[in-house]
Amino acid sequence: MNYMKSKKLSRIAWVITLSTSTLISVAAEKKIQELPAVTVKAIPRDIFDTTTAETPSLDIATTTIGPVEIERQNAKTVTDALMYTPGALTETRGRKVKEFVSFRGQRYPYPDYAINGIWQREFHELPYLFPASQIERIEVIRSSAGLLMGMSSIAGVINIIPKSFTEPATYSELEYGTYNTINGHLFHADQFKDGGYTIGLGYQTTDGPDNMNAKERMSSILGTMDWNATEELSFRLNLSGLYGSRQLRRATTPAANRFLTTDEEFDPFQAVMLTLRTHYQKSDTAATELLLYTTDREHEFSATTAGNHTTTDERDYEYGVQLMQALTLCKDNILRFGTLYNHWVAPDGKRFYNGHRTDLHTFSAVIVDEHTIGRTAVNAGLRYNQTYMKEYGAFNIKGSGKKFKSVDPVEDEWDKPILDASTGLKYDLDEEISLYLNGAGGIIQPRTGTLNTNLDKPDNEIRTMVDTGIRFNLQEIGQISLGAFCVDRQNALILSGKTEFATNGREFELYDNSDMRQYGLEFDAQSVPLENILTLFVNATIMDSDVKKSGHYKSDVTLPDVIVGVGANATIKRLDASILLKYVSEYENNRFAGDGQYHPLGDFINIDLTAGYRFGVDKNTRLYAAIKNVTNDKYSTVVGYPDYGIRCYGGIQHTF
Numbered sequence: 001m002n003y004m005k006s007k008k009l010s011r012i013a014w015v016i017t018l019s020t021s022t023l024i025s026v027a028a029e030k031k032i033q034e035l036p037a038v039t040v041k042a043i044p045r046d047i048f049d050t051t052t053a054e055t056p057s058l059d060i061a062t063t064t065i066g067p068v069e070i071e072r073q074n075a076k077t078v079t080d081a082l083m084y085t086p087g088a089l090t091e092t093r094g095r096k097v098k099e100f101v102s103f104r105g106q107r108y109p110y111p112d113y114a115i116n117g118i119w120q121r122e123f124h125e126l127p128y129l130f131p132a133s134q135i136e137r138i139e140v141i142r143s144s145a146g147l148l149m150g151m152s153s154i155a156g157v158i159n160i161i162p163k164s165f166t167e168p169a170t171y172s173e174l175e176y177g178t179y180n181t182i183n184g185h186l187f188h189a190d191q192f193k194d195g196g197y198t199i200g201l202g203y204q205t206t207d208g209p210d211n212m213n214a215k216e217r218m219s220s221i222l223g224t225m226d227w228n229a230t231e232e233l234s235f236r237l238n239l240s241g242l243y244g245s246r247q248l249r250r251a252t253t254p255a256a257n258r259f260l261t262t263d264e265e266f267d268p269f270q271a272v273m274l275t276l277r278t279h280y281q282k283s284d285t286a287a288t289e290l291l292l293y294t295t296d297r298e299h300e301f302s303a304t305t306a307g308n309h310t311t312t313d314e315r316d317y318e319y320g321v322q323l324m325q326a327l328t329l330c331k332d333n334i335l336r337f338g339t340l341y342n343h344w345v346a347p348d349g350k351r352f353y354n355g356h357r358t359d360l361h362t363f364s365a366v367i368v369d370e371h372t373i374g375r376t377a378v379n380a381g382l383r384y385n386q387t388y389m390k391e392y393g394a395f396n397i398k399g400s401g402k403k404f405k406s407v408d409p410v411e412d413e414w415d416k417p418i419l420d421a422s423t424g425l426k427y428d429l430d431e432e433i434s435l436y437l438n439g440a441g442g443i444i445q446p447r448t449g450t451l452n453t454n455l456d457k458p459d460n461e462i463r464t465m466v467d468t469g470i471r472f473n474l475q476e477i478g479q480i481s482l483g484a485f486c487v488d489r490q491n492a493l494i495l496s497g498k499t500e501f502a503t504n505g506r507e508f509e510l511y512d513n514s515d516m517r518q519y520g521l522e523f524d525a526q527s528v529p530l531e532n533i534l535t536l537f538v539n540a541t542i543m544d545s546d547v548k549k550s551g552h553y554k555s556d557v558t559l560p561d562v563i564v565g566v567g568a569n570a571t572i573k574r575l576d577a578s579i580l581l582k583y584v585s586e587y588e589n590n591r592f593a594g595d596g597q598y599h600p601l602g603d604f605i606n607i608d609l610t611a612g613y614r615f616g617v618d619k620n621t622r623l624y625a626a627i628k629n630v631t632n633d634k635y636s637t638v639v640g641y642p643d644y645g646i647r648c649y650g651g652i653q654h655t656f
Contacts, residue, residue: 057424255640
């Protein structure tokens with residue numbers, strides 16, 4: 001880090017940050033419902049209401065982003081909303097997966113996604129297009145230890161809860177900004193006997209910077225219905241859809257020439273996600289949940305280089321079922337167990353393996369037990385999962401030399417079973433102070449078709465992790481959490497920086513196995529409203545990441561050591577204003593670099609501002625302005641893909 005940036009960080013290191021209250025719901029008589037000022041915390045757990053809720057020992061590593069945070073950040077997508085989560089690093093690029101979000105440097109694999117608690121196998125290409133306006137909240141488990149929300153690949157999980165109004169309301173928003181950016185959203189909610197529904201429409205478009213091939217056009221739809229069929233049986237149905245097109249932004253130097261000159265786009269780009277959560281609870285001691293889901297993604301990809309034009313179909317779909325049971329074995333003990341089945345098909349393959357069919361069946365079983373002994377809650381659990389490869393075309397690589405020629409497609413073959421384990425405890429010293437400890441371990445298999453620099457299948461990674469911490473819930477101050485984590489990764493799968501080209505022009509990124517370890521501290525604090533005007537938040541992750549080379553551990557230069565989020569919000573009568581700051585320390589990488597050399601990344605301070613004014617008798621109309629990257633710092637998180645710099649937006653929100 002250079003001297004000027006070091007001074008810059010030192011000046012803001014003690015700045016304390018803020019939150020805001022927001023207006024999101026209107027009763028039939030048009031009265032506004034104000035939400036609590038601080039919502040970045042774990043949602044209270046009710047195992048019998050949500051059987052996939054993670055254990056209490058993971059609360060120290062769990063963050064919830066609600067409508068308050070989404071409005072304060074003027075977030076437009078899921079990745080926008082995640083920006084100020086503790087330890088979050090967003091890698092922005094112009095490739096098929098435009099943005100990756102990770103926590104604590106946990107990458108390869110990246111964290112999984114779930115919709116309403118239902119695991120999605122292939123979702124990484126959607127978060128940067130999934131509109132934040134459709135989201136009620138996002139639950140982030142930063143730890144590798146989650147077992148219940150599908151298969152998190154022991155790399156964390158991001159659970160998206162779609163918006164659902166609890167009272168009749170109609171809400172609209174229209175925004176215009178830099179690069180001819182337009183965002184428009186309309187929602188309507190109403191109730192019927194024993195239930196209610198929410199429907200929404202959205203439109204997002206931007207031209208992006210001139211001559212960068214960065215246009216995006218996306219329409220969205222949301223439908224949510226809650227129905228209490230009987231006192232014991234209830235249903236929640238959710239439909240989310242996206243349809244539009246997206247150009248893949250061109251890179252700038254020092255990226256490789258092919259990323260500078262190739263025009264690529266998805267047109268059309270569409271996805272439909274349908275989930276049904278059925279809840280049956282006959283008594284206070286038992287609950288059963290049946291979760292059904294299906295997702296269909298149809299993306300047509302085209303690339304044009306030097307007059308050559310190619311078009312490929314990257315459609316894929318998945319569907320599945322999850323059954324969970326919660327039982328009270330005795331007064332202080334609750335047992336949960338269940339099973340999951342997921343079927344994923346990519347008829348013509350996708351991304352690196354486009355043109356080669358994939359048909360995978362994944363089976364999983366989980367059991368978790370929680371026991372309360374006085375002030376102590378202890379838990380332990382196991383998860384087993386295995387994939388049957390009906391067909392996996394990743395190995396169907398012909399005419400490329402070396403071992404590519406001799407490898408056949410995978411057909412009718414079982415992958416090796418994977419067993420993950422987790423155990424932990426939460427101890428309440430008193431009503432205000434709680435202690436947490438959780439340990440986890442498991443195996444991460446390289447995705448079938450992944451190759452190392454010898455063009456062989458890499459070894460499995462064995463990962464163990466410990467989370468611990470203390471949390472203060474202080475009525476007159478707010479919530480303060482101090483945590484620590486340690487991750488040991490044997491045979492960790494890391495990008496080698498090398499690639500291999502098949503004769504058909506497709507590029508394959510090659511990986512290496514290497515031992516890695518990461519450990520760090522996390523600080524997260526949110527204030528209560530001060531004088532009913534000011535709310536603050538601050539979070540910081542300080543970590544050290546090492547990789548073994550030539551028998552010795554050395555610092556992993558591809559990950560930042562410090563990630564800080566700071567924010568402040570003031571609400572005075574009809575006025576509100578927020579300032580948010582994100583700092584990421586320096587790291588480097590050679591991915592996408594044309595010269596194959598490592599280039600400096602990170603080492604930036606991003607500052608965002610928003611301000612609004614509410615008017616009308618019920619304050620149900622809000623005019624607002626937002627500025628992203630106030631300092632116009634065109635920092636990079638990936639080689640060749642700098643931030644666009646300062647962007648300005650203005651809009652209006654109205655609730656009928």
